[in-house]
Amino acid sequence: xxxxxxxxxxxxxxxxxxxRSSAIRELLHLTERADVVSLAGGLxxxxxxxxxxxxxxxxxxxxxxxxxxxxxxxxxxxxxxREWVAASLRKQGMDFTPAQxxxxxxxxxxxxxxxxxxxxxxxxxxxxxxxYLGALQAFALYGPRLVGIEADDDxxxxxxxxxxxxGARMAYLQPRFSNPAGRSIAPRRADALAAQLAASSAWLVExxxxxxxxxxxxxxxxxxxxxxxxxxxLGTFSKVLAPxxxxxxxxxxxxxxxxxxxxxxxxxxxxxxxxxxxxLQALQAGVIEHxxxxxxxxxxxxxxxMLQALANHMPAGVSWTRxxxxxxxxxxxxxxxxxxxxxxxxxxxxxxxxxxxxxNVGAAAPNTLRLSxxxxxxxxxxxxxxxxxxxxxxxxELEQTGATPAPSLLRTT
Ligand code: PMP
Numbered sequence: 056x057x058x059x060x061x062x063x064x065x066x067x068x069x070x071x072x073x074x075r076s077s078a079i080r081e082l083l084h085l086t087e088r089a090d091v092v093s094l095a096g097g098l099x100x101x102x103x104x105x106x107x108x109x110x111x112x113x114x115x116x117x118x119x120x121x122x123x124x125x126x127x128x129x130x131x132x133x134x135x136x137r138e139w140v141a142a143s144l145r146k147q148g149m150d151f152t153p154a155q156x157x158x159x160x161x162x163x164x165x166x167x168x169x170x171x172x173x174x175x176x177x178x179x180x181x182x183x184x185x186x187y188l189g190a191l192q193a194f195a196l197y198g199p200r201l202v203g204i205e206a207d208d209d210x211x212x213x214x215x216x217x218x219x220x221x222g223a224r225m226a227y228l229q230p231r232f233s234n235p236a237g238r239s240i241a242p243r244r245a246d247a248l249a250a251q252l253a254a255s256s257a258w259l260v261e262x263x264x265x266x267x268x269x270x271x272x273x274x275x276x277x278x279x280x281x282x283x284x285x286x287x288x289l290g291t292f293s294k295v296l297a298p299x300x301x302x303x304x305x306x307x308x309x310x311x312x313x314x315x316x317x318x319x320x321x322x323x324x325x326x327x328x329x330x331x332x333x334x335l336q337a338l339q340a341g342v343i344e345h346x347x348x349x350x351x352x353x354x355x356x357x358x359x360x361m362l363q364a365l366a367n368h369m370p371a372g373v374s375w376t377r378x379x380x381x382x383x384x385x386x387x388x389x390x391x392x393x394x395x396x397x398x399x400x401x402x403x404x405x406x407x408x409x410x411x412x413x414x415n416v417g418a419a420a421p422n423t424l425r426l427s428x429x430x431x432x433x434x435x436x437x438x439x440x441x442x443x444x445x446x447x448x449x450x451x452e453l454e455q456t457g458a459t460p461a462p463s464l465l466r467t468t
Pocket of ligand 1: 097160161162163164187189229234262264290291292293298302303
C-alpha cells in the first residue's frame, strides 16, 4: 500500500527536519500578487538580460558546432570556458589554472558540492552573521554544527573568528557586497582575516557573486587574492548575465576540485554543454563588457532611490547599510520589533521584504530585514519604501504608547 502521508516514508521525516524551508521561496508566492511590490526576491533586472546577444550566440553555436554543443561533455566544464574563467580570476589577483576551475550549474550547486565533500555530521562550519540563506540550506543537509560569526560594518570580527577557528572545517564568507547585508570586508580587516585563515586548517569558501556589480569604484580584492591557499572561490554568471543560464564556477586547489568533480558526476554528470557553448560565444562577442556599465548604472540609480526613500520615510531608531554594490540593503529596527510579525501587515499594504532572522545563525535577530532594490523601478521602489516607513512608524508608535493595534493594522492576507 502507498504511504498515506509523507511522514510515513521511511527516513523522510528526519531528513525533512534538516531541510530548512526557504523563507524567500515561500514569500515569493505572496509577492506574485500584482498589488504587492516585492523588495524581497533579489532577482536581477529582467529588462537587462542580453536576449539578443544570446539569441545570436545560440544561432551561431547551433550552426557551427551542433554535434559538440548538444552532446555530453566533460564533467569539469568545456575547456575554453574554464580558460576564460581562469584568465578573469588572474586579473583579480587569483592564480588558478584552467584545470583548477570547475564549471557548475549555478553557484548554488557549488555550495552543495562543497557541503557534500567537506562537511561530516557535526563538523564546525563558520558563517558570518547574517549569511546567504541558500548556503545555510545547502550546508545544513550535511549536518554541520553551524557557528555564527558576528560582523560589523568592516566585516566579520577577527576576535570571533580566532576563537572559532580551531577545529573548524570550513569558513563561508562573502567578501564583496554580501547577500543579505550589502556589506564588504574592509581591506585591513580582510588582511587580518586572511592571515588567520591562512594559519588555520579550515577551508575558506569565498562566495563572490556580486563583485562586478560595483557602483562607484571597483571593489578591493577578496581574501583568496590575499593569500589563503586552502581556499575556494565561487563566482557566477547569474548576476552579470542571466541566472536562467545556470552557469557558475568553483576555483580551488586541484585536490579539492577533483573531489568536487567526482561529487558533481553523481549529481548531474556535467553542466549543460549547450549553455556553456552559448555563453562562451557570447563572452567572446563581448557581452559582459557591453552590458556591465549599463547594469551598474541601473542598480546604482535604484540603490540611490532606495537610500533616499529610507532617509525620507524611516522612523528614528531604524538603521540600514549603504551598499557600494550588489543588490541588497539590510535594515535594523529598534530592539523589540519583530520583522517577521510585521510582514503580513506590510504585504497588506502592498510591500514585501525578507525578515532577517532566517539569515542569522546563533543569537536571534528578529528586528532585522532585507530589502532588494534590483528588480523594481526607482519610483515604484520609493513608494514601497514610503509605505513600509509608514507601517514601521505606526507600529513603533503603538509600541511606545502601549495601545492595542487597530484591527486594520492586524489584518493579514
Ligand atoms: N551565493 C550568493 C551569495 C547568492 O546570493 C546567490 C544567489 N542568490 C548564489 C550564491 C547562487 O547563485 P547562482 O546559483 O544563481 O549562481
